[in-house]
Amino acid sequence: MTEQLVFEKMERDPLHERVHRELRAAIIAARFEPGQKLTVRAISSAFGVSTMPVRAAFARLAAEKAVTALANGTISIPLLTREQFDELIELRMLLEGIATEKAARVISGEEIEALQQIAGELHEAAQANDADAYLRLNQQFKFTVFKAARAPALEDLIERLWLQIGPFMRHYAADIRGQLDTDRYDAVIAALRRADGRTARAAMEEDVAGGAAFLKRVAVFAETSAEPPAGK
Amino acid sequence: MTEQLVFEKMERDPLHERVHRELRAAIIAARFEPGQKLTVRAISSAFGVSTMPVRAAFARLAAEKAVTALANGTISIPLLTREQFDELIELRMLLEGIATEKAARVISGEEIEALQQIAGELHEAAQANDADAYLRLNQQFKFTVFKAARAPALEDLIERLWLQIGPFMRHYAADIRGQLDTDRYDAVIAALRRADGRTARAAMEEDVAGGAAFLKRVAVFAETSAEPPAGK
DNA sequence: TAAGCTATTTTGTGATCACTAATCTAGTCA
DNA sequence: TGACTAGATTAGTGATCACAAAATAGCTTA
Structure with missing residues (x-):
């Protein structure tokens, strides 16, 4: 053989x-x-x-x-109206919240370890005011949680929402000093560790809402959905 | 000029x-x-x-x-495991329920008219035991409701779920006599008409759950997600 | 000067060809 | 008889060519 x-x-x-x-x-x-x-x-x-x-x-x-x-x-390149942006945020809060709650029930020790690691780097990025690294790590943190929910279809929907809202993220880089709050990540980890889905979900939803509120202040939106997309 | x-x-x-x-x-x-x-x-x-x-x-x-x-x-052509199917159904119940609840708040008279019309045809299809027509009209009915919610991103997610679960729908045609219950559509319309989002949502969720339960009895599933898809 | 028309360019779309790597098929040897 | 292997086929992938429609630029004219 x-x-x-x-x-x-x-x-x-x-x-x-x-x-x-x-x-x-x-x-x-x-x-x-x-x-x-x-x-x-x-x-x-x-x-x-x-x-x-x-x-x-x-x-x-x-x-x-x-x-x-x-x-x-x-x-x-897509242009979002305020209404479209709001809807995407609403859906992200809903689905990311649910994914986090699911994750709390089945997340493994290794995954919590990984989250802890990312949270540490997030803290460093926040102190260094490195918006790019912060955004990247934030995404990594969240999708580590979502993956831990063992719900691939749900994760897929969330990813789709991120893709659509992605272009607006750059406005974060504009002026974000002091806005970077890493406490929420510790709160999520703590809640996940004791399988407290409700609290973890709330913290995750708050993170989405907070980010969205900031974006709505600094981002530029389309007046109206000028030219509707083709096809179905 | x-x-x-x-x-x-x-x-x-x-x-x-x-x-x-x-x-x-x-x-x-x-x-x-x-x-x-x-x-x-x-x-x-x-x-x-x-x-x-x-x-x-x-x-x-x-x-x-x-x-x-x-x-x-x-x-x-996709092959679904039971777990994947269950997750898609769970998400459909959630999102279709939410869309229906939203629709109850903003649906127009014309749209309710249209629903009434489709419900009538659904009744005929059920009596004639025409599974194909029933499935087509059922889809038409639901997406009329979803469109009435004025939440395009939400509608898009729901459509994505339908696409993934679509191939399984044919098992409906197998043996569905007597399973065709058109009362739920009337219940949805009545609830929408009086802007009772809670009731409309419950009826819609029940419809998804009922259909899924039937499918789980007659459909054939993959033992395991044999060959995982490529790319990301 | 501004509006309208024309000619040129650009763009999406479709077809065809070429290449490499799987995949299948015989055929052969132990 | 069964497993390995070499040859033939088929697959996806990429490049190039062709064409019609749309966009643009430039010119003309009122």
Whole structure:
């Protein structure tokens, strides 16, 4: 019998996935102007690839609603109205709250360890006023909790909401000094540790609400949903 | 000044959208075997088009999780485990309930009229034991309610859940005689008419739960999530 | 100067070709 | 007879070409 050779995962990584990942990251990091139009050829030449991977990535991003497909097929960076923003926040509070409550019942010790670790780094980022790191760690913390809920479909819905609201996150970087409150993370961890779902949920909801309130003050919104997206 | 000519909407309908629409309908109607692999070339020759529109449609469907993308990029019809099914149902009850409660506050007279009309046809379909028509009308009824909630992001999440659970709906057709209860629709309409969100929500949740209970008896599930999907 | 028309460019869309890596199929050897 | 292997097939992925419609720029005209 041939010996069992265990290799690292094959790292299959097609171009269209790489393009998708990078575009997605760029959108969340708000490296595009809201309302800006993205053309296949421009992006493909920027990546140094043909149009094919970009077209595939666009199709995926549009289905995820990370970008908006105009009526004529043009892709543009989403622009949110206040109403749309409010609805997304309301849904995030609901679903993230539920996920946190679920997590409290089934989270493992290792996962709580990981949360503790991230919370420590969050504290450092807050003291250093490093908004970028703070946002990244905040996302990491939250999705560690959501993953601990063992509810993949729920996690998927939450991720979808994050994608849609992502472009607005950059407004955090504007002026956030002193706004960074890391106590809530400790509260979440403490509640999760004693399986107190109710309290953990409340803390998580408060975090979403607080962030949203800040964003609503500094973000710029669309007057009205000017050009409705195409297709169904 | 040239006279204002008003034309019907331009009906721009690219091939890849048509393919997407048809494939999506076929999946929901369960015209594919769960687990079945779909190849780009097979589908494209079946539609009589090149591979391009099919590739675009596949990318969209995969992002919508209406199909599963295997690790090597192959597209296959989703197979649900009992746990996955239960989670989707739980989320549907939650979100559809909330949407119904919202609708109760803002639904218009015309929309209630439309619901009444659909409920009438549902009654006929039930008496005729026409499962196909019943399912179609049931979907139409529900999404009329959801649309009335004026919460597009919420409606979008619900639609996503329907897409994932869609392939299982065909098991309804198996043996559903006498199971078709149209009273609930009247109850929903009555509650909506008097803006009684609580009652409307309860009736809608009951409908989801009832349908799910029936499906769990007759549907076939995957033993385990055999091959996990690729990408993120 | 501003509005309207035309020509050019750009863009999305679809088809076709090429390449590599799985996958399946025989065929062979122990 | 069963397992391994080499050849053939089929798969996804990427690039390039072609075309029509939309957007833009530039020119003309009132």
